[in-house]
Amino acid sequence: MDRILLNYTHSLDSAAGPQHGVSLQELEGMAERLAMAQVRVEGRRAVDLRWLDLPYASEVHQEVLRYAESVQGRFQNVVVLGIGGSALGNRALHTALNSPFHELAPPPGHPRLFVLDNVDPDLIGEFLDHVDPATCLFNVISKSGSTAETMSQFLIFRRLLIDKLGEEAHREHICVTTDAKAGVLRPIVEAEGYASFVVPDGVGGRFSVLSPVGLVSSALVGIDILGLLAGAADMDARCQTSELLANPAMVYAGLQWLMQERKGKNIAVTFAYSHRLRDLADWYAQLLGESIGKLSGKGDEQRPVGPTPVRAVGVTDQHSQVQLYVQGPYDKWFTLLSVGDHDHRVPIPPDYQDRDALAYLGDREMGELFQAERDGTRLALTDAQRPNCTVHFPRVTAHTVGQYLYLMEYAVALMGELYGIDAFDQPGVEAGKVAAYALMGRKGFEERAQEIAAAQAGLQHEV
Ligand code: PA5
Numbered sequence: 001m002d003r004i005l006l007n008y009t010h011s012l013d014s015a016a017g018p019q020h021g022v023s024l025q026e027l028e029g030m031a032e033r034l035a036m037a038q039v040r041v042e043g044r045r046a047v048d049l050r051w052l053d054l055p056y057a058s059e060v061h062q063e064v065l066r067y068a069e070s071v072q073g074r075f076q077n078v079v080v081l082g083i084g085g086s087a088l089g090n091r092a093l094h095t096a097l098n099s100p101f102h103e104l105a106p107p108p109g110h111p112r113l114f115v116l117d118n119v120d121p122d123l124i125g126e127f128l129d130h131v132d133p134a135t136c137l138f139n140v141i142s143k144s145g146s147t148a149e150t151m152s153q154f155l156i157f158r159r160l161l162i163d164k165l166g167e168e169a170h171r172e173h174i175c176v177t178t179d180a181k182a183g184v185l186r187p188i189v190e191a192e193g194y195a196s197f198v199v200p201d202g203v204g205g206r207f208s209v210l211s212p213v214g215l216v217s218s219a220l221v222g223i224d225i226l227g228l229l230a231g232a233a234d235m236d237a238r239c240q241t242s243e244l245l246a247n248p249a250m251v252y253a254g255l256q257w258l259m260q261e262r263k264g265k266n267i268a269v270t271f272a273y274s275h276r277l278r279d280l281a282d283w284y285a286q287l288l289g290e291s292i293g294k295l296s297g298k299g300d301e302q303r304p305v306g307p308t309p310v311r312a313v314g315v316t317d318q319h320s321q322v323q324l325y326v327q328g329p330y331d332k333w334f335t336l337l338s339v340g341d342h343d344h345r346v347p348i349p350p351d352y353q354d355r356d357a358l359a360y361l362g363d364r365e366m367g368e369l370f371q372a373e374r375d376g377t378r379l380a381l382t383d384a385q386r387p388n389c390t391v392h393f394p395r396v397t398a399h400t401v402g403q404y405l406y407l408m409e410y411a412v413a414l415m416g417e418l419y420g421i422d423a424f425d426q427p428g429v430e431a432g433k434v435a436a437y438a439l440m441g442r443k444g445f446e447e448r449a450q451e452i453a454a455a456q457a458g459l460q461h462e463v
Pocket of ligand 1: 143207429
C-alpha cells in the first residue's frame with residue numbers, strides 16, 4: 001500500500017537557516033511534551049474523542065454502503081445541505097477522488113454532487129434555476145441539528161419537493177445526518193420517516209469527515225469509502241508510537257508549534273501542488289483555524305493563540321502568491337502537498353523545435369513540468385529561508401487521502417495540548433451563530449438583539 005510521507009528537511013535550520021528554521025535538537029526537545037500530549041489524547045479516545053475510532057465503525061460503514069446501493073441510479077444529483085465541518089470534507093473528498101469534470105459527465109449510475117454550503121440567495125437561486133429538485137437527493141447534514149443556514153435550506157428544498165411530488169414521495173428525496181438526540185432535525189426525521197444517519201457522540205463537526213457526515217455523499221458518488229477508512233486506520237497505527245521522529249502527527253504538531261511560538265511564523269500555508277488536493281487544503285484550513293485559534297491560559301495570563309491558515313494551489317498561485325511568499329514577511333510556514341504518480345500522462349508535442357523558448361518543452365510530459373515547477377517553488381522558498389515541509393502522496397487514492405485526513409486530525413489534537421487550548425470547542429463560531437439568531441428574531445435571543453441594536457446605534461461611517 002502507498003504511504004504518504006512527511007518530509008520536513010526544509011523546515012530545519014540546516015536548510016532554512018538558523019533564524020527561520022528549527023534545529024533538530026529543538027524538535028527533539030519537544031519529545032516529552034508531545035508524548036504527554038499523545039497520552040492525553042489517547043486517554044480521551046473512548047471518552048469524548050470518539051472520532052479517533054471512526055475508521056473501525058464497520059457496522060456504520062456497511063449501513064452507509066447499503067443505503068448508497070439502495071438508491072443507486074435513482075437520482076441525477078446529490079445535494080449536500082450543510083456548512084463548515086458538515087460540508088468541507090464532503091467537497092474535499094469529491095474533488096480529490098472524482099474527476100474535476102464529474103458534474104459535466106458523471107460515470108454511469110453515479111449522480112453529480114453539489115455542496116451548497118452558503119445561504120447566499122444568488123447561489124441558492126441559481127441552483128434552483130438550473131436544477132430540478134425532483135432529480136435530487138438532499139443530504140441534510142448538521143451535527144447540532146439546528147444551524148440556521150442548513151435549517152433554512154432544509155425548509156426551502158423540503159417545501160419545493162412537497163409542492164412538486166407530494167407529502168409521501170418527497171420523503172425519498174431527503175436523507176438526514178445529525179445527532180442521535182440533540183437539535184430539531186432528529187424529531188423531524190422520526191416524524192417524517194426520512195432516511196437518516198447518526199453523527200456519533202464525541203465527533204465534532206470538523207473531525208467528522210470519516211463519519212456518516214462525509215461517508216454518505218462519498219459513497220453515493222462512487223468513492224471507495226472502505227479504502228479511505230483503511231488509509232485512516234493505517235495512519236492511526238503510525239501515530240501510536242511515542243517515538244517522536246517515527247510519528248508523523250507528533251512531528252507535524254511539534255513543527256507547527258515551534259514555527260509559530262519560536263520562529264514567529266503566524267501563518268500556516270497549505271500549498272497543494274495538485275488540483276485534486278486543493279479542497280483538502282480548504283478542509284485543513286477549517287480544522288486548524290477553528291481548533292487552535294483560541295484564548296489560551298486563564299485570567300491575566302490569557303492570550304490569543306493559533307496560526308492563521310491559508311490555502312494555495314500550485315502551480316496556479318505561483319503566478320499570484322509566490323512573490324509574496326518568497327520575498328514578503330518572514331511570517332509563514334509552508335506545507336506543500338505533492339503527488340508522485342498522476343493518473344494521466346499528457347505529452348507535449350515537439351513543435352517549433354527551432355525556437356529555444358519552446359524547444360525544451362517538446363517531447364516532455366505535463367507531469368514533468370508540473371513537478372519541476374513544484375520543486376522549483378520549494379527551492380525558491382528554501383533558498384529565501386522560508387521554512388517548508390512536504391506531505392507527499394505517492395498517488396492520490398482513497399487510501400492516501402484517508403491517511404492525510406487522519407494525520408491532520410491527529411496532529412491538530414496534539415497541537416491543542418501544546419497550545420494549551422481546547423481544540424474541540426468553537427466559542428467564536430457560537431458567538432456568531434447567537435448574533436445571527438438575535439438579528440433574525442429567534443425566540444429566546446431578545447436580550448442579545450437589544451444589545452446589538454444599542455451597540456450599532458449611531459455607529460455608521462460610510463463614504
Ligand atoms: O466544526 C464545527 O463544529 C463547525 O464548523 C460545524 O461543523 C458548523 O458550524 C456546522 O455545524 P452543524 O453541523 O452543527 O450544523
